[in-house]
Amino acid sequence: MVGGFGVPGTPFCLIDELVRRNSRRLTLIKNDANEAGMGVDHLLRNGQVERLIVSHIGLNPHAIELMNAGRLAVEFCAQGILAERIRAAGAGLLGLLTDIGVETLLAQGKPVYQVDGRSCLLETPLRADVALIHAQRADPFGNLTYAASARNFSPLMAMAAKTVIVETEELVGLGDIAPEAIHTPGPFVDHVVPLGELTEAYGVVRR
Numbered sequence: 001m002v003g004g005f006g007v008p009g010t011p012f013c014l015i016d017e018l019v020r021r022n023s024r025r026l027t028l029i030k031n032d033a034n035e036a037g038m039g040v041d042h043l044l045r046n047g048q049v050e051r052l053i054v055s056h057i058g059l060n061p062h063a064i065e066l067m068n069a070g071r072l073a074v075e076f077c078a079q080g081i082l083a084e085r086i087r088a089a090g091a092g093l094l095g096l097l098t099d100i101g102v103e104t105l106l107a108q109g110k111p112v113y114q115v116d117g118r119s120c121l122l123e124t125p126l127r128a129d130v131a132l133i134h135a136q137r138a139d140p141f142g143n144l145t146y147a148a149s150a151r152n153f154s155p156l157m158a159m160a161a162k163t164v165i166v167e168t169e170e171l172v173g174l175g176d177i178a179p180e181a182i183h184t185p186g187p188f189v190d191h192v193v194p195l196g197e198l199t200e201a202y203g204v205v206r207r
Contacts, residue, residue, distance in 0.1 A: 001086070001131040001157040002030040002040060006059070009150025010039045011134040011167045012201045014193070018132070019046055027051040029126055031082065031153050033063040038201050044072065053126065055079035076106065081123055083156060089125035090159025096123050131161035135184075138168035139175075142189030143182045151183055158188040165191045169198065 004010030018026075019042050026049045033054060034040050041060055043049050051073040057063040066072035077085065078100050088096050097120040101107050111122040133154045135144040144166060146154055158164050171194040 001126075001128040001161050002028055003131065003133040003150065003154035003157050004034075004039070005031055005149040005152045006034070007039075007201070008148055009134050009146060009152070009154050010034060010201075011132045012039060012199060013195060014132040014134075014165060014167050015039055015042060019043060019048070022046070022048065024048055025050045027053065029053045029082075029086070029128055029157075031055050031079065033057040033060040035059050036062045051075070053077065053082070055082050077123075078106065082126075083153060085123050085126040086153065086156040086160045088123075089127040090156060093125060095125060097121070098123055126160065128157070128161040129163065131157040131164045133158060133164060133166045133184075135166050135168040137170045137172055137177060138166055138189075138192050138194075139172050139177055139186070140192065141174060142166065142184075142186035142192055143177050144168070144184040144186075144189065145177060145181055146183050155184050158184045163191075164189045165193065167193045167195050169195055 028040060028049055030040060031054065033052060041062055044063055044066060049072065053075045055077055057074065067074045081098060081100055084096055097113060097115060099118055099120050101121055102119045107121055113120050113122060134150060136147040137145045166189055
């Protein structure tokens with residue numbers, strides 16, 4: 001799993017490290033495929049990704065090209081359903097029933113049930129071996145806060161992965177984050193990596 005909502009919350013430095021390590025045959029779960037030439041697109045260009053589970057890839061023509069050429073498997077989920085499938089995994093649920101996507105291409109291969117006279121799809125939980133997350137602030141225990149729309153997927157992914165690795169713009173002392181300001185509690189986090197100077201990619205959101 002890779003956090004982020006477009007640019008906000010995307011862990012660009014952790015992605016660069018994954019590129020450097022050259023891990024192969026990856027399945028990536030992310031809201032989007034970033035833009036061409038940044039973020040997960042570096043993994044795509046390096047041939048490291050076998051499958052994407054996303055809500056859309058429309059901002060990345062390179063990802064579309066790979067999909068159309070049959071070189072990248074893509075599973076599309078409605079954005080809310082993607083979030084709910086991740087949340088279901090973190091909550092220990094066996095799945096969720098929804099009428100979203102019934103009688104569309106999104107329903108292909110999924111069990112259909114009748115609930116109160118309505119057709120519903122069974123959507124299965126999404127779990128991951130590793131979640132890569134970007135936080136605005138973190139303390140050494142792993143308590144995290146996110147900025148703006150970075151909260152859309154990152155807290156859910158931190159609950160749904162076996163190992164959670166976080167890069168943080170600011171590492172503060174224990175107790176420096178007020179309890180009510182914590183978006184992800186430390187028990188969900190395994191590793192915290194403080195960032196130095198942010199690269200240009202993090203500034204794209206300010207264009």
